[in-house]
Amino acid sequence: MRRRDGGYGCYADLAVAQVEGADFTVCVQRRPESAVAILAPHGGGIEAGTSEIARAVAGSEFNLYLFEGIRPSGNFAALHLTSHCFDEPRCLALLSACDHVVAIRATSATVAGGVPACRSS
Numbered sequence: 001m002r003r004r005d006g007g008y009g010c011y012a013d014l015a016v017a018q019v020e021g022a023d024f025t026v027c028v029q030r031r032p033e034s035a036v037a038i039l040a041p042h043g044g045g046i047e048a049g050t051s052e053i054a055r056a057v058a059g060s061e062f063n064l065y066l067f068e069g070i071r072p073s074g075n076f077a078a079l080h081l082t083s084h085c086f087d088e089p090r091c092l093a094l095l096s097a098c099d100h101v102v103a104i105r106a107t108s109a110t111v112a113g114g115v116p117a118c119r120s121s
Contacts, residue, residue: 008081011088017078024079027066028090029058035099037063041086044068045075047106054104063098065091 008014018024024044038058043051046069058064067088069075081088083103095101 008085010085011081014079014081023069023071025066025068025070026088026090027064027068028094029064030094031058031061031063034062035097036061037065037094037098037101039065039091039101039103041065041067041083041088041091041103042069042076042080042105044070045073046079047076050104050106057102057104063094065094067091 008017020026038054040047040050040054043054043066046067051066051068054064054066067079067081067086069079071078083105
């Protein structure tokens with residue numbers, strides 16, 4: 001069910017409206033020796049550049065999770081699930097085995113990774 005603001009309330013709602021493999025993909029790379037997970041919950045076309053940064057940070061050392069929009073356009077509008085509602089089961093399974101998590105995000109007010117963008121007054 002979509003919320004009043006147009007977003008989804010949980011992953012199950014998104015999965016009813018969107019098709020994995022056609023609208024989005026999920027990538028999980030487990031590194032059993034690592035207790036760190038690097039996430040891009042808004043990867044691919046949802047928040048541009050976040051998948052690439054997450055892959056680079058994870059390298060071959062850390063666990064990696066990507067939820068990537070692959071639609072030709074309109075990925076953010078169709079696939080954005082707010083972080084506090086992000087409960088995709090493969091992500092939760094990965095996180096349950098990790099002690100530390102880094103989420104790579106990007107918005108118009110920040111650069112990817114959540115670092116505030118410089119603004120001139």
